[in-house]
Amino acid sequence: MPGKENSRRHAVVIGASIAGLCAARVLSDSYSQVSVYERDELPGTAANRATVPQDRHLHMLMARGAMEFEELFPGLLKDMVAAGVPILENRPDCIHLGAAGHVLGTGQTLRDEFTAYVPSRPHLEWQIRKRVQAIGNVAIQRRSVAEPAFDPLRRRVTGVLLDPADPPGDPEFVSADFIVDAAGRGTRLPVWLTQWGYPRPTEQTLDIGINYATHYFRIPDGLIQERVVVAGASHDQSLGLGMLCYEDGTWVLTTFGVADAKPPTTFGDMVALADQLLPSHFADALAQAEPVGEPAFHAFPASKWRRYDKLDSFPAGILPLGDAVVSFNPTFGQGMTMTALQAGHLRRALRSGADDVVAEVNRATAKTTFPVWTMNAIGDTSFHHARTEQMPWWWRPSGALFDQFLGAAESESVLAEWFLRRFSLLDSLYMVPPPRIIGRAIAHNMRMWLRQRRERRGAAVTALRSP
Known part of the structure; x- marks a missing residue:
């Protein structure tokens, strides 16, 4: 795998999505200059964007996500509440x-x-964007990245080629020591890898x-x-x-x-x-x-998870982040929170002086993605008729057991609170109840079964005594 980065002069971020903005915030602490290239016109207020069609739909900010964003942008939550965010x-x-x-x-x-x-998605993105725009060594430019430039001798990405601005001409080369691909689900990184002689990541x-x-x-x-x-x-x-x-x-x-x-x-x-x-x-x-x-x-x-963490070889100088790595079922509302976690991985890897920042972040991302992806997959295959070629035998039995747990949580407030906190990714990313919670669910379901049995017997006796 590629060695440790020797230069931290210029970093480039592809895309001014929430993932891209978080990456720019993190990189600004370690690089002299950070350039964010976004093909869409960015509004000066909280407004929908043409290239983010999903921002018109409901978005949920999980409790864990709020904590992670506040860590990256101190004062964000207070300012959102002052702006009227419930x-x-x-x-x-x-x-x-x-x-x-x-x-x-x-x-x-x-x-x-x-x-x-x-907060609405446009409001949250605007709050984050204006903070990134205020960072002195970060510049957000409305330009499209055609592709990264790759040096086969050094086996690293050396910059990006920008689509020509007006008037039309040849692509413009911008040198960079590190690139974050935050282009979302439509990322072309798997294609670029094959062009550079690397394998594509497997996809779940x-x-x-x-x-x-x-x-x-x-x-x-x-x-x-x-x-x-x-x-x-x-x-x-x-x-x-x-x-x-x-x-x-x-x-x-x-x-x-x-x-x-x-x-x-x-x-x-x-x-x-x-x-x-x-x-x-x-x-x-x-x-x-x-x-x-x-x-x-x-x-x-x-839903898609590109397993960059499983590749044996990877070019130096480029890192996928956000939906470019994994996109979750949006009805669970966990996507923004998981992106914030990835930004935290990048921050820690840069601060630690890791020998290979890309490999370190890819491993950390896989570690936090696995429990959330697995629980989503169990829920989707058990309750939403989802199809996959990679379904372990134990998913459906696990879904059936969790269905019983949720049934108990309808009237058992401790179980409901445990689920609410885990669903919000607050206490742990793993949706696996500890023994005390499992015992409480079993005891509750047993009491409910006995009560229903007594009620059925009582109804049967009443029916027999009726004239």
């Missing part, structure tokens, strides 16, 4: 969480501290077939106490939804279908689905909703 502190009554057909109940108080922030995929439909709306204040509303798809219900209240008081309603199921396409039909999947007080509130703008649609065919 904050939920130990308020389970502000969360309605339906998972795999089960509505989890946490009671009125949480035993452990739990804080959630609810889950064909999930998600279709999105989203509409924004407003309702009078006070009609809905909850600020985070989730009704996930299940084995017997391929449609689900999420509903959040954002910083400007506008609500977003995203409906989705898994296994290629088509969600509603009009606001009226979206509300009808919400009436079907949510408790009645939501229907009463949505009856007074005023739609804002037009509906937005998006498709997400498959």
